[in-house]
Amino acid sequence: MAMTFRRLCFFSLLLLCAAVALPSKILAGVRQEGETYIVDDATGYAPVIDGRKNEAREEAKREAYRDALEKALGVVVTGITEMENYAVVRDKVFSQTTGLVKSMDVAREWEEDGTFYLEAICKVSVSALDGVLGPAVLDAIGHPRIMALIDERIGDNIPFISTTEAEALRIFEHAGYLIVDPDQTRALLNVNAADAYNDPSIIMDAARTMRADVVILGRAMSAPFHTGKIEGLTMYGMSGTVQLKAVLTKTAYQITSQTVEASTGQEPALRIEDGAARCFREAASKASSAVVHKIAYALVSGATGIPGGTVNIKVADISFGDVESIEETLKEFIGKSGSVYEREYLNGNLEIDVVSEKTARNLASFMADKGVNINGVTAQTITASMLPAVADVPKIPQIEQSGFVSVQISGVASFRDADAIVNLIKEFIGEAGTMSDEFMGNALVVKIVSEKTARDIASYLSKNGINIDGVTPAVVSGKPKSAGL
Numbered sequence: 098m099a100m101t102f103r104r105l106c107f108f109s110l111l112l113l114c115a116a117v118a119l120p121s122k123i124l125a126g127v128r129q130e131g132e133t134y135i136v137d138d139a140t141g142y143a144p145v146i147d148g149r150k151n152e153a154r155e156e157a158k159r160e161a162y163r164d165a166l167e168k169a170l171g172v173v174v175t176g177i178t179e180m181e182n183y184a185v186v187r188d189k190v191f192s193q194t195t196g197l198v199k200s201m202d203v204a205r206e207w208e209e210d211g212t213f214y215l216e217a218i219c220k221v222s223v224s225a226l227d228g229v230l231g232p233a234v235l236d237a238i239g240h241p242r243i244m245a246l247i248d249e250r251i252g253d254n255i256p257f258i259s260t261t262e263a264e265a266l267r268i269f270e271h272a273g274y275l276i277v278d279p280d281q282t283r284a285l286l287n288v289n290a291a292d293a294y295n296d297p298s299i300i301m302d303a304a305r306t307m308r309a310d311v312v313i314l315g316r317a318m319s320a321p322f323h324t325g326k327i328e329g330l331t332m333y334g335m336s337g338t339v340q341l342k343a344v345l346t347k348t349a350y351q352i353t354s355q356t357v358e359a360s361t362g363q364e365p366a367l368r369i370e371d372g373a374a375r376c377f378r379e380a381a382s383k384a385s386s387a388v389v390h391k392i393a394y395a396l397v398s399g400a401t402g403i404p405g406g407t408v409n410i411k412v413a414d415i416s417f418g419d420v421e422s423i424e425e426t427l428k429e430f431i432g433k434s435g436s437v438y439e440r441e442y443l444n445g446n447l448e449i450d451v452v453s454e455k456t457a458r459n460l461a462s463f464m465a466d467k468g469v470n471i472n473g474v475t476a477q478t479i480t481a482s483m484l485p486a487v488a489d490v491p492k493i494p495q496i497e498q499s500g501f502v503s504v505q506i507s508g509v510a511s512f513r514d515a516d517a518i519v520n521l522i523k524e525f526i527g528e529a530g531t532m533s534d535e536f537m538g539n540a541l542v543v544k545i546v547s548e549k550t551a552r553d554i555a556s557y558l559s560k561n562g563i564n565i566d567g568v569t570p571a572v573v574s575g576k577p578k579s580a581g582l
Contacts, residue, residue, distance in 0.1 A: 126138040126168065127168050127169065127171075127172050129172070129223065131223075132222065132223045132224055133199065133220045133221065133222060133223060134169045134172060134220070134221040134222075134223060134226075135218065135219075135220055136164075136165040136168050136169060136218065136219045136220075136221060137218055138216065139161040139162070139164045139165035139168070139201070139216070139217045139218070139219040140160075140161060140164050140214070140215065140216050140217075141156075141157040141158060141159065141160030141161030141162070141163070141164060141214075141215045141217075142157050142160060142212050142213060142214045142215065143156035143157045143160065143212070143213055144211060144212055144213075145208060145211050145212065145213050150208070150213060153208075153212075153213035154206070154213055154215065156213075157206075157213050157214065157215040158201065158203075158215060158217075160215075161201065161215055161216075161217045161219065162198050162201070162219070163191055165198055165201075165217075165219035165221055166190060166191060166197060166198065166221060166226070167187070169197075169221040169226055170187065170190065170226075170230065173226065173227070173230060173394065186230070186233045186234060186237050189229070189233040189236075190226070190229050190230055190233060196222075196225055196229075197221055197222055197225050197226050197229065198219050198220070198221055198222075199220045199221065199222050200219070200220045201217045201218070201219050201220075202217060202218045202219075203215060203216070203217045204216050204217055204218055227390050230390070231272060231273075231389065231390030231393055231394075232272060232273050234390070234393040234394065234397050235272065235273040235274065235393050236273065237397070237475060237477060238393065238396055238397055238407070238409075238477040238478075239407070239408075239409035239477050239478045240273055240274060240275050240409075241274055241275070241310035241311055241392070241393070241396060241407065242274070242275040242276070242277055242307075242308055242309045242310050242311075242440075243266070243269045243274040243275065243276055243277065243309065243310070243311055243312075243313060243392075244276075244277040244279070244282060244300075244303075244304050244307055244309035244311075244312050244313070245262050245265050245266050245269070245276075245279055245312070245313040245315070246262075246279060246282065246288060246290045246293050246294075246300060246312065246313070246314060246315070247259055247261045247262040247265065247290055247313070247314070247315035247316070247317055247341075248290040248291040248293075248294050248315065248316045248317070249261050249262065249290075249315075249316075249317040249318075249377065250317070250318050250319075251319050251320070251369060251370060251373040252319075252320050252369075256370070256373075259279075259317070260317075260373075260374045260377040260378055260381070261315060261317040261339055261377045261378075261380075261381040262279060262315070264377070264378050264381035264382055264385065265313060265315065265341065265381050265384070265385045266279070268381075268382060268385035268386060268389055269313070269385065269389055272389045272390070274389075277304075277307045277308070277309045281307075282303060282307055285306075285307075286303045286306065286307075288300055288303050290315075293314060294314050294315070294316050294342075300312055300314065301344075301346060301349055304346040305346055305436075305438065308438050308439070308440045308450070309346055310345070310346055310347075310396075310407055310450070311343055311344065311345055311346060311352070311392055311396075312343075312344045312346060313341055313342070313343055313344075313388070314341070314342045314344060315339065315340060315341045315342065315381075315384075316339075316340050317337065317338070317339045317340075317377050317380070317381070318337065318338050319335055319336065319337035319338075319372075319373035319376050319377060320335070320336065321333045321334060321335055321369060321372070322334050322335070322336045322360070323365070325365070327365075330367060331367075332365035332366065332367065333361075333365055333366050333367075333368070333369050333372050334360070334361050334365045334372070335360065335361045335365075335366060335369065335372030335373050335375070335376050336358065336359070336360040336361075336376060337358070337359050337360070337373060337376025337377050337380055338356065338357070338358050338359075338380065339356070339357050339358075339359075339377060339380035339381050339384050340354065340355070340356040340357075340384070341354065341355050341381075341384045341385065341388055342354045343388050343391070343392050345395075347436060347452045352391060352392055352395045353388055353391045353392070353395070355383075355384040355387045355388050356384070357380040357381075357383045357384040357387075358380060359375075359376040359377075359379040359380040359383075360376060361375055361376065397477075407450050407451070407452050407477065408450070408451045408452075408453075408455070408456075408457045408460055408477055408478065408479060409448070409449075409450055409477060409478045409479070410447075410448070410449050410450070410451060410460070410464075410478075410479045410481065411446065411447070411448050411478075411479070411480050411481070412446070412447040412448075412449075412469065412481045412482060412483065413445065413446050413480075413481070413482040413483075413538075414445050414446075414482045414483050414537045414538050415445060415446070415447050415482075415483045415537065416445070416483070416534075416535035416536045416537050417442065417512055417515075417536055418533075418534065418535060418536075419483060419535070420439075420442055420447055423447070423464075423467070423469070424437050424439060424449065426463075426467055427449075427451055427460070427463075427464075430455070430460070430463050431451060431453035431454075431455050431460075432453070436451075436452045436453070437449055437450070437451050437452075438450045438451075438452070444538070444539070445536065445537045445538040445539070457474050457475065457477060457478065457479055458474055460479060461474045461479050461481075464479070464481060468483075469481050469482075469483060470482045470483065483537065501544070501545070501546050501571055502544075502545045502547075502549070502550070502551045502554055502571055502572070502573060503542065503543070503544055503545070503571060503572050503573070504522065504541075504542070504543040504544075504545060504554060504558070504572075504573045504574075505540070505541070505542050505572065505573070505574045505575075506518060506540070506541040506542075506543075506563065506574075506575055506576060506577065507539065507540050507541075507574070507575075507576050508539060508576040508577060509536065509539050509540065509541045509576075509577060510539065510577070512536055514577060515534075515536040515541045518541055518543070518558075518563070518577075519532075519534050519541070519543060521558070521561055522543055522545065522554070522558075525549065525554065525557050526545060526547040526548075526549055526554075527547075529547060529548060530545060530546060530547025530548070530549065531545075531546045531547070532544060532545045532546070532547075550570075551568055551569065551570055551571060551572065551573050552568060554573050555568045555573045555575075558573070558575060559575075562577060562578050562579065563575045563576070563577060563578065564576050564577070564578050
């Protein structure tokens, strides 16, 4: 009797623990059965116009489809509803309702006060919804950068090319992520995949250097489990295991982990390497597919521990001199808890990522106060441009002062060429003069205060590779005779 009582107590404790462990995000009226979400209370309604009841019924069904998807979306990722442009993401999903809602069983329908009402039980495909929602979220948060480093081994041997890594990157690229070249990572930073897997902190600095938002760490192992001969040929039955971990670069927070096993089954391989590659490809595909959208959902929902997440900022027509200034002011604004990563500066266009608790709207407002033109803001992106160069020209009294000359050179092919022209002018005016410069969209503007006249400067530039096409007392304009000054 005592033993029975103890068993009952233990069983009750298990039930209590199971109840506590149930995922809280499963909404009332929605349950998951395998690869299907069952929405028990999808509802829809539509007005009956001119007695056209059938048309109203079809419209009510479409509304019920949308209601079922709305509730399924809430199950997949609760944080997405907090996005400023959630409606855009939702509408992208709703545009494919027929492929996502697998079936609808009408439980009740009625007409009341000129409106047709409908209640139904709908089945929503988990995988199909994930396949639509994931890319929509990725698009909204600015396509994060992924870096993969996978320790792959066949027995004790390390293959020259990692099948697992290649397949994982193929899945992520197809989903819409930007990919950091793993070969460049190894060549430039001498990172070892095995060491990185055991100690993720090793790769965090490398990921920040390569501007990666998320690192995919992995281990793939394969070995023969059976050998035999068929018509004199040795055949190898291979098995393999792939484990992938997604780690956030900023905090080393592990977003998710997946382990998948695969084998050659009834089709053994002639070579061990071929059989291992088949196992790796199958297991990596399944593991990556399970991980790929969880990363996007974690980034957008705040589950990564960074409420604001990553905001991608693109600034057009910005001079090289202003790049450092804008990055430093952003660092001061977000504080020590955040980070600013420069992704690229090319042809006067700057792309940076800001990881902080600040929202995109906070950052955009701050940048506008600093004189930046804000062209567009979403939950995770800002597009902007610098004010026209004329806004930064010294005030009228300075322009009219003796010795001020503005040198305007168009058609400058690169920042390297612009820098060469600036150094040329600096050498000519000497230490007695002062100057500032801007390079935006292949146009260089150098503002000079010195004893040299505009004609002196024009003559000197003409002798050193610049075609002069205009000279006034305060302005010299021209363009390079050739690239590579």
